[in-house]
Amino acid sequence: MLKEIFGHPLLKWAMISGLITGVLSFGYFLALYALDIMPLGNKRTPDFGINIIMMIATVWYYRRRVGKGLLHLWEGLSICYVLNTVAAIITGWLIYFFVEQIDPSVFTDYLAEIKNLILSRKGQITKEMGAAQYSRVLQDVNKIRPADLITDEVSKKTVLAVLPVLIISLIFRKQDVSFQKQD
Incomplete structure (x- = not known):
């Protein structure tokens, strides 16, 4: 078959x-x-x-x-x-x-890069989505697994x-x- x-x-x-x-x-x-x-x-x-x-x-x-x-x-x-x-x-x-x-450092560096991108755009993200959503997005980065x-x-x-x-x-x-x- x-x-x-x-x-x-x-x-x-x-x-x-x-x-x-x-x-x-x-x-x-x-x-x-x-x-x-x-x-x-x-x-x-x-x-x-x-x-x-x-x-x-x-x-x-x-x-x-x-x-x-x-x-x-x-x-x-x-x-x-x-x-x-x-x-x-x-x-x-x-x-x-x-x-x-x-x-494994490739993955940890990748997560750090994502966090830095989010942190660098804090004002824009907070303005568009609000402070609570910004915090949630930042916390969700820690939930990403390989x-x-x-x-x-x-x-x-x-x-x-x-x-x-x-x-x-x-x-x-x-x-x-x-x-x-x-x-």
Whole structure:
């Protein structure tokens, strides 16, 4: 049963590409870490470019090799979303293990950076949301756990993927129109 499900080319190629994409995104995280750049936070957002490149490559490959030049819109959407989700889960877990087992200071520095950002914007936040809400936001930073990095990665990549997935799927879709050519 599992072999039939995971043996389907659409799922197989999307999952393999998702695994590769997750490892590449983690490599980007490690590159930032090696360059002494905070690897968590906004500096890591460009790693989504890796996802987009891999989505394009996988959809192109699937259309060319598996679909023999044809690709339905739903196939493109499915490939991209499975790839993106698998990549986000892999990246999230690898980052989680890194901050838990290899260098926990990355996570504590990340929390300190968040607190400093909130403290530096105290006047603006207090004006817009009130003093009580400002205090609550500041206290909530202490509740962030390393495991939250996994769900953050999945949710962030899911939201970021909506428009690129649609565009990629629309560009690469090609349906069999041979039935329309019968005159």
